[in-house]
Structure formats: structure tokens, C-alpha cells
Amino acid sequence: MSRSSIFLAIGAALLIGSTACSGGDKGPLAVASVQLTKDDGQGGDGDVVTGFHPADGAIHCVATLNKVESGAKIGLTLIAVDAGGAKNAQVVSTVLTTNAITNTADGKFTLPRPWPTGTYRCNVTLNGAPAKTVDFSVTPA
Secondary structure (H helix, E strand, C coil): CCHHHHHHHHHHHHHHHHHHHHCCCCCCCCEEEEEEEEECCCCCEEEEECEECHHHCCEEEEEEECCCCCCCEEEEEEEEEEECCEEEEEEEEEEEECCCCCCEEEEEECCCCCCCCEEEEEEEEECCEEEEEEEEEECCC
16 A cells, blocks of 8 residues: 555544544534523522522623524514513523534523523524524522
8 A cells, every 4th residue: 555545544444533523514504592691600500590689790602503604683572471570571682693613692681680580481493494492490499
């Protein structure tokens, strides 16, 4: 086997191995998961939770895409389903654009006062189309 054939074989093996490790093409772009997290104390997302306390401060709704794609628009809308006297009222909304490095979008939501107790929903869209929802509660316990 010639030297160039050896390098060609090694290159092919590395290419196949890297494709297998990366998962290759993961199908059409989609929201793979949505998690709620508490703030890490420095403005980032921290521990994953299923609900919040009124004094928790920032609520993070983190959407993860099934692959990295630059320019994807992830919309995150926080709805008060039944909280503090509001029913099905939009609290806040943001649209974040992904880049070539990450496949996550962190919707960080805050109020200037403690969160009213009740039930909430985070609606997630991908490029303007509904993608996922996650429901949660804010309780004093």
C-alpha cells in the first residue's frame, strides 16, 4: 500500500468516525426540548425545575434545537394562564436568533416584583411556527 493510500484510508476513517460521533443529519430543524431553569445567580440558566417560587427572580425557558443551524428564529412567549388575577394573558415575549455555535435559546423572564402565584405556560415557536409548550406553576411552597 502506498503512502498516499494510507493517508487516504486514514482520512476516510476519520471522516466516517466524526460523522458517527456527531449524529450526522438529524432530520429537519425542530425544537428537541424545552426546559425551565432557575437563574444561576449570574444571569444564566441554572438548575432545571418544574415550578418556581414567587421570589425566585428570573425564570428561564430554554429551548434546544435538534441541530445547530445559524439564523433560526426561536420565539419564547410567557403566558399567565391563571395567575395574579390574569387569565391567558401574555406576560412577555422574545425572539432569539441562533448562530453557528449553539443550538439553544434562553428566554430569561423577570418582573420588577415577585411572581404572582398561579399557572403559566411558555409557548415556543420555530421560525414563526408553533413548536412546543411547557406548563408550570409558581407556588409559595
